[in-house]
Amino acid sequence: MRYSGIGGQAVMEGVMMKNGDQYAVAVRKPDREIVVEASVYPGLCKNLAIRNMPFVRGVFNFIESLTLGVKTLTFSASFFEEEETEKKTDAKKDDWMMGLTVAVSIVLAIGIFMVLPYGISLLFRKAIASPGLIALLEGALRLCIFVGYVALISLMPDIKRVYMYHGAEHKSINCIEHGLDLTVENVRKSSRLHKRCGTSFLLIVMLISIVFFMFIRVESVWLRLALRMVLIPVIAGVSYEFIRLAGRSDRTFVNLLSKPGLLLQRITTREPEDAMIEVAIASVEAVFDWKSYVKEIPKEGSK
Numbered sequence: 001m002r003y004s005g006i007g008g009q010a011v012m013e014g015v016m017m018k019n020g021d022q023y024a025v026a027v028r029k030p031d032r033e034i035v036v037e038a039s040v041y042p043g044l045c046k047n048l049a050i051r052n053m054p055f056v057r058g059v060f061n062f063i064e065s066l067t068l069g070v071k072t073l074t075f076s077a078s079f080f081e082e083e084e085t086e087k088k089t090d091a092k093k094d095d096w097m098m099g100l101t102v103a104v105s106i107v108l109a110i111g112i113f114m115v116l117p118y119g120i121s122l123l124f125r126k127a128i129a130s131p132g133l134i135a136l137l138e139g140a141l142r143l144c145i146f147v148g149y150v151a152l153i154s155l156m157p158d159i160k161r162v163y164m165y166h167g168a169e170h171k172s173i174n175c176i177e178h179g180l181d182l183t184v185e186n187v188r189k190s191s192r193l194h195k196r197c198g199t200s201f202l203l204i205v206m207l208i209s210i211v212f213f214m215f216i217r218v219e220s221v222w223l224r225l226a227l228r229m230v231l232i233p234v235i236a237g238v239s240y241e242f243i244r245l246a247g248r249s250d251r252t253f254v255n256l257l258s259k260p261g262l263l264l265q266r267i268t269t270r271e272p273e274d275a276m277i278e279v280a281i282a283s284v285e286a287v288f289d290w291k292s293y294v295k296e297i298p299k300e301g302s303k
Contacts, residue, residue: 011025013080019287029079041068043064044063056237061240117138168276209228
């Protein structure tokens with residue numbers, strides 16, 4: 001069995017796992033029952049030649065992850081609404097609302113993590129003459145805002161539980177990839193850190209953006225800002241290729257570059273409860289035949 005790596009995401013009291021076009025969301029309901037919904041998400045682009053192009057695939061992956069994340073988060077949150085509303089609403093209205101949510105999320109992220117650091121760095125132009133130093137200052141501000149945001153929301157009780165489910169997701173994937181049976185005991189012993197994590201991806205985006213933006217040498221303030229916006233898909237594509245490489249390589253240099261992302265995951269993941277691990281396992285089993293994969297690992301390793 002060829003394995004390219006399943007990916008996941010924590011949602012409210014649950015875990016989403018994705019394997020190829022298949023994904024499943026497992027949620028622990030207030031009555032303690034685990035409900036699993038499995039479906040297919042073909043993605044934005046059905047042309048495989050374009051979809052699998054290096055660097056371009058990273059842009060698609062980023063947008064699709066955000067879209068699917070909003071969809072699965074909405075599904076998990078529906079079990080915890082104080083008053084049940086009609087769940088079967090107009091499909092077109094649901095798609096429109098989801099598209100709007102994704103668009104607003106992207107705009108807010110760009111505003112907070114891109115435009116805000118750029119705007120603050122402009123205040124130092126009179127004191128710092130070097131464009132390179134200004135770009136480094138902007139990058140440092142962006143990193144501080146990002147890490148500060150991640151750390152600040154970790155203090156919220158609901159986010160703490162999401163981070164615990166995030167840990168359960170990583171531990172389950174690590175358990176499989178190390179050839180262990182997917183049991184609560186084995187998952188509990190596995191690491192909660194993983195090099196293919198979305199947290200690491202976002203941090204790599206921040207770091208790579210510093211390098212890219214250092215080469216933008218135009219006088220117009222608005223043109224520099226516009227060029228930053230234009231380069232976001234390019235940066236996302238490059239960052240995705242690195243995360244993809246990091247997930248498949250154990251080279252010392254790659255591991256060294258992966259360290260910052262793994263350190264940040266110490267904030268965005270927490271050790272889960274056994275009940276959370278059970279949810280993650282249910283999510284994995286809905287999209288991946290881990291038993292066949294684990295059986296084949298020794299055979300592949302002996303070649």
